[in-house]
Amino acid sequence: MRRTDDNGWSPYLAGALAGLLAIASAYAATQWLGKTSYLGASTTFVRAAGLLERTIDAEHVASTEYFEKTKVRVDWQFMLVVGIFAGALVSSAADRSFKLESVPPIWEERFGTSIGKRAAWAFVGGVVAMVGARMAGGCPSGHGLSGMMQLSASSFVALALFFGVGVLTAHFFYGGRKS
């Protein structure tokens, strides 16, 4: 097994442990909350957007069908996403891999050090990706991990498209140079 950069764990080991966590989490949620919850992240963006919009125009949020359907509130998954931030912070601080980065290396190599350019594209990519994730009903966590573990038919199709179109777009966007 190849060692990862800056003393990280083997992705096989970290991934297998995440699989155990997914099992334990489904079990714990069923026992204590009476409902099986699975790892996911993108629904939380809907709730966060709803909570933000509510401070500006509460009536509009209340009358928007999609927010009504998703139920705007701070729930199990919302706190899970907050936890991801905290867990990554603790882990990276503990092994000193925490690093303030404004432009990632692959980006810099292709587009230079402009933060504005990176910000604009990250924003545009974020809009497109999230419209897609909400339409498809999940992201690489919800479809990719949870859906696949449960052998959900739609997740096999979704993950293949996420990755397949991702590969095509990346080759086009980053120039597709071979190293």
Added chain:
Amino acid sequence: MSTGQWLGLLTGILFGFLLQKGRVLRFDKQVGAMLLKDMTILKFMLSAILVGMAGINLLSDMEIIKLSLKPMNVGAVLFGGALFGAGWAVMGFCPGTSIGALGEGRWHAVFAILGMAAGTALYAEIYPIFKATVLAWKDFGKIGLPEAIGVSRWLIVLLFGGGIAALFFWFEKKGL
């Protein structure tokens, strides 16, 4: 905070810790995989699926937990999946990893997070249009692959698991 919120927070902290240790939160790992140069994120995801798939299906067979399948709405999955893939490549993060990336100091993830928040707000506005068009084509409902093709759940677990193992050997052989 409620029990559900505490449980979510605890699960999230462990999940974020493992994502960070596996070094899958980074832009370079995600785009590296899509450029087919560095398979770290696939190793992580497929390892999690391999282990999780065995446990989840066992617990479900024993009726200890309930499955929560995602609907196979053809238009939604095809269009949504393709849009997500395109956005993912440009942004270099997915929804969960963007939050984790922020946690390990990669603060440019903020722009991706803002874009995704705007994307959801936009989706909420145009949802009625999608609902009447793309989402209305054909919906097979919450169907599992075993029922969809009419074979045993455990046969798929075995075949899919074997496929993942073979892929891992190939990654290592190629040094990806």
